[in-house]
Amino acid sequence: MDLFEETKDWAAILRPLIAKYKGKEHPLHYKNIYQLLVMVVLAAQDSDANINKVTVDFFIKYPDMEALSKANTAELTEALAKVRFHSNKIAWLQEIAETVKEDKNIPGTMKELVALKGVGRKSANVILREAGADAEGILVDLHVLRVAPRLGISKGKNADKVEKDLMAALPKNMWGEIGMALSFLGRETCRPTNPKHSECIVSVHCEYCHLHKN
Ligand code: SF4
Numbered sequence: 640m641d642l643f644e645e646t647k648d649w650a651a652i653l654r655p656l657i658a659k660y661k662g663k664e665h666p667l668h669y670k671n672i673y674q675l676l677v678m679v680v681l682a683a684q685d686s687d688a689n690i691n692k693v694t695v696d697f698f699i700k701y702p703d704m705e706a707l708s709k710a711n712t713a714e715l716t717e718a719l720a721k722v723r724f725h726s727n728k729i730a731w732l733q734e735i736a737e738t739v740k741e742d743k744n745i746p747g748t749m750k751e752l753v754a755l756k757g758v759g760r761k762s763a764n765v766i767l768r769e770a771g772a773d774a775e776g777i778l779v780d781l782h783v784l785r786v787a788p789r790l791g792i793s794k795g796k797n798a799d800k801v802e803k804d805l806m807a808a809l810p811k812n813m814w815g816e817i818g819m820a821l822s823f824l825g826r827e828t829c830r831p832t833n834p835k836h837s838e839c840i841v842s843v844h845c846e847y848c849h850l851h852k853n
Contacts (some may be wrong), residue, residue: 683757
């Protein structure tokens with residue numbers, strides 16, 4: 640039987656990726672969960688590099704949720720002018736600050752996190768992982784959305800479907816780490832164009848690589 644027609648043990652195949660990337664610093668350079676929450680809201684449709692740059696001064700001025708809740712729109716617009724779609728994001732941050740009020744009230748569950756403005760499942764999965772909370776899903780960012788279908792673990796074309804397929808294929812004890820590991824694989828190796836198959840530690844099991852090797 641063709642290797643690619645068999646049901647695969649994705650947990651065994653992907654565990655080496657977790658080992659490779661475990662402990663690697665998150666691309667957003669946050670120092671606490673307040674900062675991460677702000678940064679994931681700001682990073683939507685912008686680059687992590689830009690958000691890392693812009694938030695250096697921002698967090699000096701607004702070091703916690705309390706300080707953020709006291710900021711007015713004009714001040715925030717000045718501080719975040721270089722962030723894409725900053726007007727919407729400022730409104731979301733103000734609503735979050737009004738709801739949460741203090742850093743200690745930042746939610747620790749998927750249900751509460753996605754109830755916050757500007758926070759979807761992707762951001763909530765990131766926050767839960769970085770907070771050391773139990774995983775309730777698997778992070779699917781643009782990189783995972785590309786890598787998972789290439790590997791053959793999902794046929795999904797959107798993040799919800801890919802996340803569901805990953806959750807169905809992998810045991811819960813891998814959920815917290817595998818999203819970021821696949822994301823790092825996508826950032827470093829499985830690039831949108833010219834993926835570096837020869838450097839990829841899961842290439843033997845990869846459907847895309849199998850189909851395109853000749
Ligand atoms: S083998 Fe190639 S296509 Fe498959 S995951 Fe690795 S880099 Fe991506």
